[in-house]
Amino acid sequence: MSVDRRQFLADATKFLLLTGAAGQAWAFVAEGRPQDAPDYDIARHWWAMFIDIEKCIGCGRCVEACKIENDVPDEPFYFRTWVERYYIPARDVTSPRAEDHPKVDSPDGGRHGFPDIYPKEDGSKSFFVPKLCNQCAHSPCVQVCPVGATFESPDGVVLVDKDYCIGCRYCVQACPYGCRFIDPRTNTVDKCSLCYHRITKGLTTACCEVCPTGARQLGDLRNPADPIHELLRTHKVQVLKPNMATGSKVYYNGLDASVR
Amino acid sequence: MRAGFRDSEHLVRLALLFGVGVLLFLGARAILVPADFGELGHFRTGALDDNRRRPVVHAGRAACAECHDTAAALAGGAHAKVGCEACHGALAAHAADPDAAAPPELEAKGLCVRCHGFNPARPASHPQVDPEAHAEGASCTDCHEAHSPAA
Amino acid sequence: MHNLLPGVEGFMYPNEMELQWSVLIVLYPFITGLVAGAFILASLERVFNLEAVRPTYRLALLTALAFLIVAPLPLQLHLGHPERSIEMFLTPHKTSAMAMFGFVYLWYLLAVLVIEIWLEYRPYIVARAQSAAGWSRWFYRAATLGSYNLSPRALRIDDRIGRLITVVGIPSAFLLHGYVGFIFGSIKANPWWSTPLMPIVFLFSAIVSGIAAVLLIYFVYCLARGIPLDMPCLDAMGKFLFYAFLVDFGLEMLDLVHRNYEADESLKTLSFMVETRLFGSQIVLQIIVGTLAPLLLLGLTQLLSLTEAARKGLYATAGALTLIGIFAMRWNVVIGGQLFSKSFLGYTTYKMEFATREGLLPALVLIVLPFLILWALVRIFPPMLEYDPGRKPEANPALPAEPEA
Numbered sequence: 001m002s003v004d005r006r007q008f009l010a011d012a013t014k015f016l017l018l019t020g021a022a023g024q025a026w027a028f029v030a031e032g033r034p035q036d037a038p039d040y041d042i043a044r045h046w047w048a049m050f051i052d053i054e055k056c057i058g059c060g061r062c063v064e065a066c067k068i069e070n071d072v073p074d075e076p077f078y079f080r081t082w083v084e085r086y087y088i089p090a091r092d093v094t095s096p097r098a099e100d101h102p103k104v105d106s107p108d109g110g111r112h113g114f115p116d117i118y119p120k121e122d123g124s125k126s127f128f129v130p131k132l133c134n135q136c137a138h139s140p141c142v143q144v145c146p147v148g149a150t151f152e153s154p155d156g157v158v159l160v161d162k163d164y165c166i167g168c169r170y171c172v173q174a175c176p177y178g179c180r181f182i183d184p185r186t187n188t189v190d191k192c193s194l195c196y197h198r199i200t201k202g203l204t205t206a207c208c209e210v211c212p213t214g215a216r217q218l219g220d221l222r223n224p225a226d227p228i229h230e231l232l233r234t235h236k237v238q239v240l241k242p243n244m245a246t247g248s249k250v251y252y253n254g255l256d257a258s259v260r
Numbered sequence: 261m262r263a264g265f266r267d268s269e270h271l272v273r274l275a276l277l278f279g280v281g282v283l284l285f286l287g288a289r290a291i292l293v294p295a296d297f298g299e300l301g302h303f304r305t306g307a308l309d310d311n312r313r314r315p316v317v318h319a320g321r322a323a324c325a326e327c328h329d330t331a332a333a334l335a336g337g338a339h340a341k342v343g344c345e346a347c348h349g350a351l352a353a354h355a356a357d358p359d360a361a362a363p364p365e366l367e368a369k370g371l372c373v374r375c376h377g378f379n380p381a382r383p384a385s386h387p388q389v390d391p392e393a394h395a396e397g398a399s400c401t402d403c404h405e406a407h408s409p410a411a
Numbered sequence: 412m413h414n415l416l417p418g419v420e421g422f423m424y425p426n427e428m429e430l431q432w433s434v435l436i437v438l439y440p441f442i443t444g445l446v447a448g449a450f451i452l453a454s455l456e457r458v459f460n461l462e463a464v465r466p467t468y469r470l471a472l473l474t475a476l477a478f479l480i481v482a483p484l485p486l487q488l489h490l491g492h493p494e495r496s497i498e499m500f501l502t503p504h505k506t507s508a509m510a511m512f513g514f515v516y517l518w519y520l521l522a523v524l525v526i527e528i529w530l531e532y533r534p535y536i537v538a539r540a541q542s543a544a545g546w547s548r549w550f551y552r553a554a555t556l557g558s559y560n561l562s563p564r565a566l567r568i569d570d571r572i573g574r575l576i577t578v579v580g581i582p583s584a585f586l587l588h589g590y591v592g593f594i595f596g597s598i599k600a601n602p603w604w605s606t607p608l609m610p611i612v613f614l615f616s617a618i619v620s621g622i623a624a625v626l627l628i629y630f631v632y633c634l635a636r637g638i639p640l641d642m643p644c645l646d647a648m649g650k651f652l653f654y655a656f657l658v659d660f661g662l663e664m665l666d667l668v669h670r671n672y673e674a675d676e677s678l679k680t681l682s683f684m685v686e687t688r689l690f691g692s693q694i695v696l697q698i699i700v701g702t703l704a705p706l707l708l709l710g711l712t713q714l715l716s717l718t719e720a721a722r723k724g725l726y727a728t729a730g731a732l733t734l735i736g737i738f739a740m741r742w743n744v745v746i747g748g749q750l751f752s753k754s755f756l757g758y759t760t761y762k763m764e765f766a767t768r769e770g771l772l773p774a775l776v777l778i779v780l781p782f783l784i785l786w787a788l789v790r791i792f793p794p795m796l797e798y799d800p801g802r803k804p805e806a807n808p809a810l811p812a813e814p815e816a
Contacts, residue, residue: 042308057382059375061346068350069317077412079425085381104422104756116379126381131424140600146510147498151303161307164294166498167491169431170509176600178424178753182431187491197314206318210346212339212375213386244599260754267565270533270558271572274526277556281521285500293501302504 040200045155046222047194049208050231051130053254055215058083058128062207062216063111069195069206076108078181080192081132081207083110088258090123102258129252129259130216132207133158133179133192134240137247141171141180150189156221156249157194165189176244194218221249318345319355327358337408338387347371347406372400414762421757428759430749433769435485437745438777440591440613441738442482445781447588447614448621449475450524450580455651457577463647469794470632471625472528477785479520485777488768508594519587523580529554530573532792534561550791588617595744602677603748608666615659616737622652623705623733628785630727632794642719646712649726652733653709660702663740680755688750688758693743701736705729 066072066081087103107114110128118126136142139158142150149165152158165188172180172189183190195205199218203209208216219228231237231253238255239248252259265272296305324330324344334340345351353361369391378388395403404410415428453471455461487493500517503510529536537559540551589610595601596609626648633640670678685693708729712722746761764770 054383057375057386057388058379061374065318065345065350070314075412076425077415077428082425084422087381101756104754106422106425109425113374113377114379114381116377118380120380124380127383128381140598143506144509144598145504146507146513147495148297148302148304148502148504149498151301151307153308154300159307159311161304161310163310164304164307164495164498165492166495168486168489168509169491170507170594172426172431173749174598174600176753178427181426182491193311196308196311198316198318198320200312201316203316203318203320206350209318209320209343212342212346214341260756266560267562268568270556270560270565271568273556273558274529278521289501292497297502302502 042153042155044222045199045220047135047156047199048219048221048228048249048251049132049135049194049205050217050219050228050237051250051252052215052217052235053127053129053252053256055213056083056128056130057213057215058085058110058114059212060110060113061210061212062130063109065206065210066192067111069198070193072190073184076111078183078190079109080179080190081109081130082106083114084129084131085110085114085126086129086256086258087118087124087126088256102260104260125256127254127256129255130207131177131179131240132250133194134177134246134248134250135192135194137249138245140174140176140244140246144170144174146170153196157196157199158191159193159196160189160191162186162188162190176241176246316352317350319350319352321345323355324351326355333407335408337405337410339407339409368399368401368406372404372406376400415759418760418762419757420759421752422754423752423757423759424754427752430746430759430761432745432749433489433761434742434746434763434771434774435489435769435777437738437741438485438774439482440588440745441620441741442478442485442777442781443588443591444613444617444620444737444741445624446475446478446482446519446621447584447617448619448623449478449625450584450621451618452622452625452648452651454577454581454584457574458581461647463643464651466641466644467625467629467648469531469792470629470789471621472524472531473788473792473794474625474628474785475621476524476528477781477788479516479524480784481777481781482516484780485774488773488777508590508597512590512594515583515586515590519580519583523576523583527573527576527580528792530569530576533569534566535792535795537561547791585614589614595748600753601748602675603681603751604744606666608662609744612659612662612666615655615662616740618655619652619659620734620737622648622655623730623737626652626726627730627734630723630730632789640723642722645723645726649709649712649722649729652726652729653706653713656702656706656709656733660706663702677755680751684747684751684758688760689743689747692739693747697736697739697743701732701739705732705736708732 060083063079063082067074067079070080072078072080084104084106087105089100089103091100092098105114114128118124135156135158137152137156139152142152142158145151146168147164147166149161150158150171151161167182167187167189169182169189172182175191180189180191182188195203195207198205204218205216208218217228217231219231220226221228228251232251235253237251237253239246239251240255240259241248294304294306297303299305300308321330321343330344334342347366348363351361351363354363373391376386376388378390382388391397400406412429419428449471452464453468453475456465456468487496490496499510499513503513505511533555536551536554540548540555540559543551592610592613595604595613596606598604626645629644629648630640632638670681705728708725711717712725717725749759750761751758766772
């Protein structure tokens with residue numbers, strides 16, 4: 001089977017699955033009773049995400065959608081998800097030993113796209129990297145929470161209990177990826193919840209919903225028919241900061257060594 | 261024996277005081293710890309429901325298809341896989357009550373350039389142009405069909 | 412928050428720009444360090460029978476108590492929801508060092524320090540319960556727990572139990588402050604903090620700061636009361652301060668050398684931070700003013716034969732510089748650990764405000780408060796340096812004979 005056909009079948013399966021579930025769930029949402037959506041069996045899911053760097057165009061739709069969907073404070077210091085742009089200048093052949101850091105920027109988290117500030121055709125390499133909570137299976141943030149206000153749900157999502165959090169900020173310090181922040185309105189911690197309120201109703205996350213290129217895709221590792229299995233099998237995937245052994249479940253295709 | 265006890269009586273009283281303190285603490289625990297704490301892990305089970313109960317703000321493309329013929333609109337074009345709300349914004353309110361919450365008007369140039377304006381960090385295979393130079397800065401929809409542009 | 416942006420250099424993850432832990436979190440390990448250090452000084456006499464420092468025994472215990480009472484306050488001011496802080500006792504997460512610390516604190520306060528002070532002062536409490544007037548009489552009566560037994564056997568039992576508590580208290584004091592070091596040292600996400608040396612460094616710097624604090628408090632107390640300073644006591648404290656400081660300095664140098672030798676991915680960013688944003692507080696305040704200078708001054712007292720007046724001056728100066736240095740060390744650990752990005756590509760600044768909940772003003776109040784509490788404690792439980800602290804009750808003229816109750 002050619003790759004295109006395989007891809008089509010994968011996409012179609014996913015679309016049908018989501019449509020079917022979403023269509024059902026939507027009836028409840030439309031009636032204003034989202035919490036009564038048909039049985040979500042928490043034991044039958046293990047959520048993850050697949051991000052394809054080679055498809056990300058840095059439009060920032062995901063950042064915008066997340067802020068709207070999850071009522072994230074507007075200021076540029078609070079992000080559940082954000083996009084970084086990496087610019088790696090061409091190597092200076094006259095001094096090959098010179099070390100160059102990538103230039104990274106994330107203006108307002110990439111929410112309104114990225115200004116075209118770099119010179120063109122200068123031999124450099126640049127790309128976008130969407131970032132979010134890595135939904136770690138061995139989460140250091142959960143490990144350090146003194147009261148149990150952040151936890152790994154049985155279906156693999158790291159969530160925050162806003163009514164229990166004491167705002168000590170230990171988890172913010174412990175997260176290697178910088179994905180947590182303190183919501184100034186509630187003085188409790190907040191972070192990407194993988195749109196738990198959506199995925200438990202058969203919808204996809206807000207960021208995946210609006211991503212125009214399919215660079216971000218929600219995956220359910222416990223579902224044998226989920227396209228993520230094929231994606232993981234056919235791409236060279238990496239996680240961020242693998243040496244930290246966090247059990248990160250956000251898999252990146254095309255992650256360059258320079259990505260922090 | 262009594263004399264011996266007398267000499268350490270104050271320590272016994274101290275120990276009793278501590279015992280009372282421990283009992284008070286255990287009592288406070290029994291009262292104050294939420295009933296659903298610890299059922300599935302070291303957290304309040306109710307927190308799962310709290311996280312589930314957020315309002316849905318983006319409807320999702322399946323919802324749009326219930327009223328609009330999205331399949332026909334997108335058929336064959338390069339935007340077939342793009343979610344409706346990527347361009348039209350969050351529309352759960354509209355899907356719940358179409359007349360009360362109408363989707364905003366879209367301005368073609370600003371919107372299209374967000375994804376298709378040239379940026380060297382974008383994959384080379386992604387269609388992108390210099391918005392000023394391309395078609396002498398005309399509006400995108402003058403030539404391109406928004407819902408099903410040519411691949 | 413937008414005033415942060417000009418202070419950001421390079422790239423920081425968007426959520427990282429604002430510091431999470433403020434000067435109050437700098438103050439907290441400083442205070443618990445003083446507690447642990449003061450207690451360990453007291454235990455030198457009680458457990459290791461170092462007679463020379465006996466004059467400071469009670470003062471050291473009271474100092475530890477005064478600071479321990481204040482210790483939770485910076486934390487409460489810092490929390491987003493201090494009213495929920497009891498959750499740490501109700502549902503402590505056993506994998507969290509911070510949660511376990513709540514119990515270590517309680518244990519140390521109640522089972523070690525309060526009991527030890529109570530046992531030490533029992534003869535005085537009983538005497539005051541009978542002789543005091545007004546509502547202080549009620550206080551002392553409550554403190555007797557209804558027992559007025561001061562027979563020689565009872566006092567011997569007290570002495571033995573007190574000794575046992577001190578023996579238990581030493582590892583408890585180690586835990587109290589070692590845990591704080593572990594809270595930082597166990598965070599793999601932060602290379603400035605993550606090292607097994609952190610609890611040890613914290614502990615030794617605690618011992619150093621505790622000895623220095625008790626030394627200075629002893630100075631002030633004696634001068635205020637017109638009591639002559641006990642030179643052998645000062646000399647002993649100076650000696651221990653010197654040796655503890657040598658170990659502490661050695662450990663910090665070990666950390667520095669180790670980092671530079673291994674040269675992992677974090678070295679460049681951390682070196683740059685130390686050379687620029689942390690230069691004043693680390694190189695100048697902590698190392699030069701706060702460590703090398705007092706080591707030099709103390710070294711002079713150890714190597715040369717100096718007059719009493721000279722030694723007093725050197726001890727007091729070294730003590731003051733030490734406290735500045737150890738505070739700077741806490742600052743450099745806590746604030747330094749948040750000034751650089753976990754991407755190793757950028758830096759931010761710490762904007763300390765003045766009259767806000769986590770600003771400089773509350774921090775200053777919290778530094779002064781333990782001394783006020785100590786002043787009150789000294790009135791309630793006088794250190795009575797003029798008398799031999801109740802180790803030989805028969806020989807102490809200040810204590811009443813066994814009351815006819």
